[in-house]
Amino acid sequence: MKEKQLHIISFDNPYPANYGGAIDVFYKIEALHAIGIRINLHCFTEDKVVPEQLKQLCDNVYFYPKRTALIQLLSTIPYRVKIRYHKKMVQRILEDNHPILFEGLHTTQLLKHKDVLDRTLLVRAHNIEHDYSKGLARSSKNILWKGIHYLEALRFKKYEQNLHNVTNVLSLSHYEYEYFNKAYKNAIDIPVFHGGGEVKELSDKGKYALYHGDLSISDNIRAVEFLIEIFKKNKYPFVIASGTRQQCIDNKIRNTVNISYVQIKNDTHLDELLEGAHINVLYSFQRSGTKLKLINALYKSRFCIINENITDEPKVLSLCELASTKEAFLATIAKLKDTSYQESKLRKAILPELYDVKKNAQKIAAILAENKK
Numbered sequence: 001m002k003e004k005q006l007h008i009i010s011f012d013n014p015y016p017a018n019y020g021g022a023i024d025v026f027y028k029i030e031a032l033h034a035i036g037i038r039i040n041l042h043c044f045t046e047d048k049v050v051p052e053q054l055k056q057l058c059d060n061v062y063f064y065p066k067r068t069a070l071i072q073l074l075s076t077i078p079y080r081v082k083i084r085y086h087k088k089m090v091q092r093i094l095e096d097n098h099p100i101l102f103e104g105l106h107t108t109q110l111l112k113h114k115d116v117l118d119r120t121l122l123v124r125a126h127n128i129e130h131d132y133s134k135g136l137a138r139s140s141k142n143i144l145w146k147g148i149h150y151l152e153a154l155r156f157k158k159y160e161q162n163l164h165n166v167t168n169v170l171s172l173s174h175y176e177y178e179y180f181n182k183a184y185k186n187a188i189d190i191p192v193f194h195g196g197g198e199v200k201e202l203s204d205k206g207k208y209a210l211y212h213g214d215l216s217i218s219d220n221i222r223a224v225e226f227l228i229e230i231f232k233k234n235k236y237p238f239v240i241a242s243g244t245r246q247q248c249i250d251n252k253i254r255n256t257v258n259i260s261y262v263q264i265k266n267d268t269h270l271d272e273l274l275e276g277a278h279i280n281v282l283y284s285f286q287r288s289g290t291k292l293k294l295i296n297a298l299y300k301s302r303f304c305i306i307n308e309n310i311t312d313e314p315k316v317l318s319l320c321e322l323a324s325t326k327e328a329f330l331a332t333i334a335k336l337k338d339t340s341y342q343e344s345k346l347r348k349a350i351l352p353e354l355y356d357v358k359k360n361a362q363k364i365a366a367i368l369a370e371n372k373k
């Protein structure tokens with residue numbers, strides 16, 4: 001393939017890739033780089049130092065601060081969109097005519113510039129954002145934040161109409177593909193990117209149950225609180241791992257001998273935690289297709305217990321234990337804790353076919369080639 005330049009606008013610094021959204025962005029960059037696409041990466045982050053891992057994969061990496069002043073809440077544009085805009089980024093992107101890949105609807109404020117609308121414009125839909133905001137509202141315990149999230153949902157529902165102006169929406173799952181293709185007729189199903197490589201060969205037994213996720217998100221906090229109540233009852237070792245720490249979680253696990261919190265240092269550290277786990281517990285109160293942290297666990301760890309909101313892919317579901325209530329989780333943990341893990345062969349037969357990162361990168365490259373301008 002002839003070399004192609006691409007701007008990628010990311011909602012955050014994708015490295016370290018230690019939570020779902022960052023994992024999809026980082027390993028997408030890695031896969032696109034591997035097939036010869038030259039990347040100019042623009043990230044909205046408070047970080048100051050560009051990681052070497054990004055420098056090695058991109059021609060240019062630019063960091064911009066988020067404009068988080070509370071006055072942004074007064075805009076009709078969703079807050080999470082409004083804070084991700086920088087004049088210097090606009091200036092850099094308008095210097096050429098390269099295609100643009102927006103990571104999430106919340107990075108698309110650039111679409112208000114008519115000068116970019118004649119380019120190939122791709123939006124990676126990490127969520128159906130108005131549904132996601134409603135879920136955050138339901139999970140939030142703070143009345144003020146509940147109201148803010150519900151208002152954000154209304155704004156996103158209206159703002160989403162901007163997807164009529166893009167070339168394609170790249171959906172993560174069947175559920176999201178069906179939604180976007182019905183509404184905008186331009187969706188393409190490209191499953192999550194991950195750093196799993198090959199399914200790991202692991203010993204029969206791990207040492208603990210593991211939850212990993214971004215604890216700055218209210219749905220994840222609520223899920224962890226749900227799981228803490230389960231592990232307080234069964235006394236099986238339970239590790240909560242995240243790149244962010246929350247006082248409310250510390251308070252709930254204080255004086256519990258079998259539950260601990262670990263701060264994830266980087267993706268290598270997360271891999272070590274996954275390798276040591278015998279059971280992965282994943283729970284969500286909101287439906288959003290297939291969670292990337294499940295795919296990570298299936299490639300790198302042992303048993304997975306999930307509820308119905310974690311995946312909408314039947315083949316992936318067949319590799320997991322399904323539980324929705326505390327009683328079901330307790331019963332399934334009791335069954336698995338003394339069960340030898342013997343499922344690598346089955347996972348190797350199913351996962352590479354669904355989540356081949358090179359094949360999925362080539363799908364994006366084909367879109368760029370087909371819409372060359």
